[in-house]
């Protein structure tokens with residue numbers, strides 16, 4: 001019989017099976033009872049540290065069964081559960097259970113999806129996933145791209161492709177040095193912080209960003225955009241890209257993508273859409289018009305770990321002409337013996353990563369599990385629940401409904417009979433205290449938004465577990481806590 005090596009990290013088949021079944025049992029139990037536990041225990045980092053102890057690195061190993069049992073307890077007892085039906089904070093979705101299994105399978109096979117030869121079927125699945133995501137949001141299936149860790153990385157990837165495509169000279173060799181004209185890019189004031197990180201990290205500096213104001217509907221003001229572009233050209237700068245947002249993080253507003261696309265065409269600029277949160281809503285026919293113009297984008301960022309309910313992490317960038325990715329990211333070292341034919345994709349040539357995990361599997365599985373129709377249904381329901389949240393807030397005498405777009409609702413608590421003087425400052429303090437109380441209380445989880453100087457509560461529903469009843473009961477909890485705080489503070 002063949003002699004197997006006795007590595008301490010190996011787990012024999014029977015033990016693996018036992019521990020694995022047991023873990024799956026615990027996860028199944030956890031997921032089926034997630035609505036009956038607090039969203040979070042709101043423990044401080046000091047409290048959490050106690051559970052971990054402050055011992056140094058262990059020199060000897062532990063029994064695998066004990067270790068897995070302890071660790072499962074640790075995670076289930078001290079986590080914030082974004083899969084809880086009453087978690088509506090930031091833009092973090094509930095995780096599709098099939099994605100949980102997908103990650104387990106992906107880790108077990110462990111393909112390195114940097115190169116076709118190292119990951120034949122995984123590369124094929126990722127290529128298919130990218131095409132399906134293009135089809136999902138309604139752009140041409142000729143867009144190419146890849147899976148990345150999230151929205152920041154997806155936006156960075158589009159940004160870098162734009163910089164290569166629109167810079168004069170050979171940026172790979174010369175970098176940003178010796179450019180006759182300084183580059184300029186344009187985005188609305190509501191753009192996510194990734195844009196500053198990108199401008200800073202990729203050698204342009206944040207001063208290249210022209211922040212464009214928003215109009216009454218909170219969309220980028222196109223007259224101001226056009227004027228800024230003309231001004232910069234006249235002053236000897238080189239405009240190279242405009243970022244349109246399709247679902248801004250605070251209020252869910254989608255820019256006028258058609259209008260931005262037209263301007264980009266007119267001035268030969270790269271049109272990038274940050275659709276990290278909102279663009280999957282383009283699958284819902286009633287919302288198609290909101291996204292008119294997306295097919296003009298040179299690059300699009302979207303996050304399966306947001307509105308496609310993929311477990312973290314999964315972002316995706318789509319580029320109209322994928323050759324721009326290769327021009328930007330490819331290098332061919334002598335130590336890579338990767339032969340190519342027309343069909344071969346080596347994903348390390350498409351983005352920043354070299355070795356890459358199999359993120360696409362969980363996304364691909366969920367797309368196949370429920371299909372386009374399943375997603376259309378869930379996304380529409382999320383939007384309807386957000387509209388209900390707004391409607392109930394609007395109807396309540398002590399709540400002020402502020403905004404509702406896509407699946408984001410903002411509102412604030414306004415106590416009955418509040419006097420005029422000092423009102424705004426007090427309301428801001430009260431609502432900030434309310435967010436803090438709610439976030440640590442564990443009954444629900446909302447985040448905040450500042451809208452026209454008003455401190456608001458903000459709920460974003462990218463959660464397939466949230467129900468009408470949750471929304472109705474959350475209204476009651478917000479009012480109850482608002483009253484209690486007002487008694488204390490008022």
Ligand SMILES: *Cc1c(COP(=O)(O)O)cnc(C)c1O
Nearest residue numbers: 150151152192247249274276277
């Ligand atoms: C969430 C989000 C990002 C950042 O995405 P991460 O996955 O957190 O890196 C960027 N832009 C928008 C519009 C977003 O909603």
